[in-house]
Amino acid sequence: MSLDLATTRRIAKLARIGLEEHELEATRQKLNGILGWIDQLAEVDVEGVPPMVGTETETLRQREDKVTDGNCRDALLACAPETSGPFYTVPKVVE
């Protein structure tokens, strides 16, 4: 698999990474390097083998439906770059 410049630009945009035009080619090559390395996996024949989603053989652990958490607004907001009263604030995003 090999990326072209347009795809590189699109991936950067989806990931909200601001890339200058002159950085695109270098980024493309780096990503292709990674993809090429990962592509080695394609050498393994996995025909008929179900996808493995984890190394544990156990299934998903489930909790009881009880309220055990929350009520820590001050601690949460203390980590935020910007707040106002009980809210986080962000630059206005309106439809």
Place this chain on the structure above:
Amino acid sequence: MSYVIEGKTGPWEIVVGLEVHAQVISQSKLFSGASTKFGGDPNTQVSLVDAAFPGMLPVINKECVAQAIRTGLGLNAQINLFSRFDRKNYFYADLPQGYQISQFEHPIIGKGSIEIELQSGETRQIGITRLHLEQDAGKLLHDQDPTKSFVDLNRASVALMEIVSEPDIREPEEAGAYLRKLRQILRYLGTCDGNMEEGSMRADVNVSVRKAGEPFRTRCEIKNVNSIRFVMQAIEVEATRQIEIWENGGEVDQETRLFDPGRGETRTMRSKEDAHDYRYFPDPDLLPLVVEQAWVDELKSKLPELPDAKRARFQKDYGIPSYDAGVLVAEQAVADFYETVAKRRDGKLAASWVIGDLFAALNRTSNTIETSPVSAASLGKMLDLIADGTINGKIAKEVFEDMVETGDSPDAIVERKGLRQVTDTGVIDAAIAAILEKHADKVAEYRGGKDKLFGFFVGQVMKETKGKANPALVNSALKAQLDG
């Protein structure tokens, strides 16, 4: 039969599919132990998991899984014992993780169906494609500050069921009927409160148009429509817009749009331009969700009776018509009320009192069935008083109004007001004699062949006895005296 929109080039058919987001009823969130209660102080019902702090891991709420399975069973759908969670990646200020945990490839519920009934009485099956579990986003407030949006994460990570229909809907009325039926089933199951105003049920509407017999054309998705009426309006408005584009030689773009009910139009949602590139992948924080068939069976055995089954049973057990049964099962609380009144009594009479007098009284006094001033037990007792001849049907109306006003029991009212039906033939005969004497002229007319005057005499005798005489006894005694 079918609904079409007339364009310049002839009739167009509409094709609609609905994606409904239904908030799961649970105490705590899908992946954290924070409370789901509606209307809490901003950001007080948020855990470090919900706020996506580094290293926090989601742990699934078993009850939310049970709720999804119950809903699947209620939709006659396939329950997938193996399902999995995926990350749906996008950036938005209401989504701290930068991705939504959802189910993409392996949803917990597969194909099912809902039977809807149209105003004509005709029924149709609307297919369900799937139902999956996912987490809700937070809430943004845009009107608090000129340059900032405020973020409240109380709703973030509350469990949602996304219920996707097949593109089987062919007219706005069907979309309305589908949503009402779905909401009714969810409420019966107790898996979602179906409250569209509070946003616990929201619909995305997929609309396309085509000429009869054609394959599907490009569809547009109208996001987050928050009432059944608006869904029906949005379909019509959007279909009309698309027809105009096709007829002018244009191409409809597949895009996400918003419905503006004030202007009666849909418009494109620019922020969602790239939104369809979600780069889904299996969430490495969550193992596959595997449920046992035995658990599914147990949940199934405890399901409440659902509206269709209840309606059929009401018709059969209480001998009431399909329409009345439909009205009575529309809400579970009404159905329960009716059943308490009707059990071991005259089911038809009970239906007419509940649908007629009781609904009118609730309406007039701005009450709901839950706050009804007349309990089901009292209304039942009143029917007993009619049945055993203590009061007649006419007096019953008076007793009922008193019950609405005072909340007293019907026997107490009958005693207090002295409304006991007069069955003493001596009293009735005396009243008849007085009336016949007073209206000797009418008696002559009647005997001269003016049969219609019989009703007049009945009315006068009832008036004389203050409405309390047993009407059957009055009829027979009057007949005997007039004709005799």
